[in-house]
Amino acid sequence: MSDERHQCTGKRKNAIARVRLQPGSGKMLINSRPVENYFGRETSRMVIMQAFELTQTVGRFDTFVTVQGGGLSGQAGAIRHGISKALLEVDSAYRSTLKAAGFLTRDSRVKERKKYGKRGARASFQFSKR
Numbered sequence: 352m353s354d355e356r357h358q359c360t361g362k363r364k365n366a367i368a369r370v371r372l373q374p375g376s377g378k379m380l381i382n383s384r385p386v387e388n389y390f391g392r393e394t395s396r397m398v399i400m401q402a403f404e405l406t407q408t409v410g411r412f413d414t415f416v417t418v419q420g421g422g423l424s425g426q427a428g429a430i431r432h433g434i435s436k437a438l439l440e441v442d443s444a445y446r447s448t449l450k451a452a453g454f455l456t457r458d459s460r461v462k463e464r465k466k467y468g469k470r471g472a473r474a475s476f477q478f479s480k481r
Contacts, residue, residue, distance in 0.1 A: 357437045361435070361436060363429040365461060367429060368433045375411075377413070378413045382417060395423055398428060398430075399430050405452055408438065432454065435454035436455065
């Protein structure tokens with residue numbers, strides 16, 4: 352393991368997260384705010400920590416995240432994706448565990464666009480026979 356910064360980008364839906372990992376005490380800042388202040392829901396905080404817990408690296412890295420776009424759930428997924436990619440740069444032996452858990456796959460589901468002549472993406476206007 353090398354003693355330098357590792358930077359990666361994680362994405363999920365419309366959220367994009369830029370993640371910087373550096374060896375440290377386990378401090379985590381998201382958009383210059385502590386995790387507890389940024390994510391009110393415990394589930395989102397749990398999602399972020401999953402990659403660290405899976406690789407047994409909790410508390411070994413200081414994490415600095417800049418995230419934008421999407422909602423809070425999408426942002427949490429994007430951060431997890433970015434952390435997973437950064438952990439690969441730290442040690443490529445983590446690849447098999449992270450890949451098996453599905454943390455290296457970008458969740459590309461985005462809202463489908465509205466089509467012309469339709470009410471929504473797929474919903475049509477109500478049909479009237481007479």
